[in-house]
Amino acid sequence: MKILILTNYANGLYLFRKELVESFIKEGHQVVVSVPSDENCKKLEGLGVEIIETALDRHGMNPAKDIKLFNTYLSMIRKEKPQVVLTYTIKPNIYGAMAAKILKVPYISNITGLGTAIENGGMLSKILIKMYSSSLRRAQKVFFQNEKNMDFMQKHGIAKDNAGLLPGSGVNLTEHPFRDYPSEEDGIRLLAVVRVMRDKGIEEYLNAAKVVGGSNSNVHFELVGEFEEDERDKYEEQIKDLEKQGLLKYYGHLDTVEPVMAKSHVIVHPSYHEGLSNVLLEAAACGRPVLASNVHGCIETFEDGVSGMAFKSQDKEALIDAIKKMLALTKEQRSEMGKKGRKYIEDHFDRNIVINAYKEELGRL
Incomplete structure (x- = not known):
C-alpha cells in the first residue's frame, strides 16, 4: 500500500510519529511525506520515506497561497496515486483532505489541536469551521487528541459519525524511560x-x-x-x-x-x-x-x-x-x-x- 502523509513540520512528524511511520515501512507499505523543506527532512528520509518538499505557510490565511497549496495537493495525489492519505495539522487537514475527497482517495485526518484562529472565535473561526465541515465529511476516520476538541467539532456537525479519540501521539516508553529524581544539592x-x-x-x-x-x-x-x-x-x-x-x-x-x-x-x-x-x-x-x-x-x-x-x-x-x-x-x-x-x-x-x-x-x- 502507498501511504501519503501531509503535514506542516518535519520535526514534529519525526519526534511524535516516527514509530508509526516505521511500523508502516516494516509492514511493507511505501510512505511518501509532503512537508515544507527544512533541515529536519533528512531525519525522515533516514527512516526510509520519500520526501516531497511542499511550500506551506503555517500561520495566517493568504487566499492566493492557500489556493496554490490546495492545487499542489490535487496534483500530488493525482501523480502519486496513494491508496490512503493521512493528514496532520490545520492546512493539510483542510486542503489536503479536501483534495483527497474530490479525488475519491481514502483519507484519515488527525486534529492535533484547534489552533488560535478557532479558539479565539470571530469570523475567521466560522470560516475555518465551515472548511473543516466540508473537508472532513468523507474522511474514513477523524482522530482527535482530547475530548474537548472532539466535542467542539461535533457540536458544529463535524465528524459526528467518523470520529476517534487517541491519547495524543502517545509516548515511546523505551526511548523515554523512567529516570531517578536528581539531587537537589545544587538547586x-x-x-x-x-x-x-x-x-x-x-x-x-x-x-x-x-x-x-x-x-x-x-x-x-x-x-x-x-x-x-x-x-x-x-x-x-x-x-x-x-x-x-x-x-x-x-x-x-x-x-x-x-x-x-x-x-x-x-x-x-x-x-x-x-x-x-x-x-x-x-x-x-x-x-x-x-x-x-x-x-x-x-x-x-x-x-x-x-x-x-x-x-x-x-x-x-x-x-x-x-x-x-x-x-x-x-x-x-x-x-x-x-x-x-x-x-x-x-x-x-x-x-x-x-x-x-x-x-x-x-x-x-
Missing part, C-alpha cells in the same frame, strides 16, 4: 520545552524566571525550544538579557530533549492551548512532576495534585503561585509525584495505542 531546575511564541506561554515563563529566579538563588530556570520566526523579535532580547543575569539557561532547539529533562526537577508547560501535550507526556514518562496550564490538552496528561499541578492559563501570577507551591513541597514529595506520573503514562499513553489505531484503520481498507 532545583525548572524546565520549559516550548516553541518560543506567545501562545506557548513564553511571556509567563520568562516573567517567572525573572521574579522567582531573581529572589531564589537555588531555583534555576531552563528553556528548550526554537523561535517561531515571526515572533523572534519579541523574545530574543528578553532571553539574552535573562541569560546575562544568570536567571535563565537557554538551549535553543535540541533534537533530543530527554537528557536535559532527566537532569531537571520540574517541567513547566504554560501553553494557552494544546491538542495533547507531548512535552507533558514525555515529562511524566521521565518521572518528573509537572506544572501545566489548566486547559484541555494539558490536564489530561496528569492527575492534578497527584503527579502535577494545574494553574490558570495566560496568568503570570498564577504560574508564579504554582511554582511556589511546588517549591514548598519536600524533595521526597516531588520525587513521589514523578513516580505516580510515570505510572499514569504507562497505563494510558503508550504510543503503541496510537499505532494500533492506525493499523486498524488501514486494515479496513
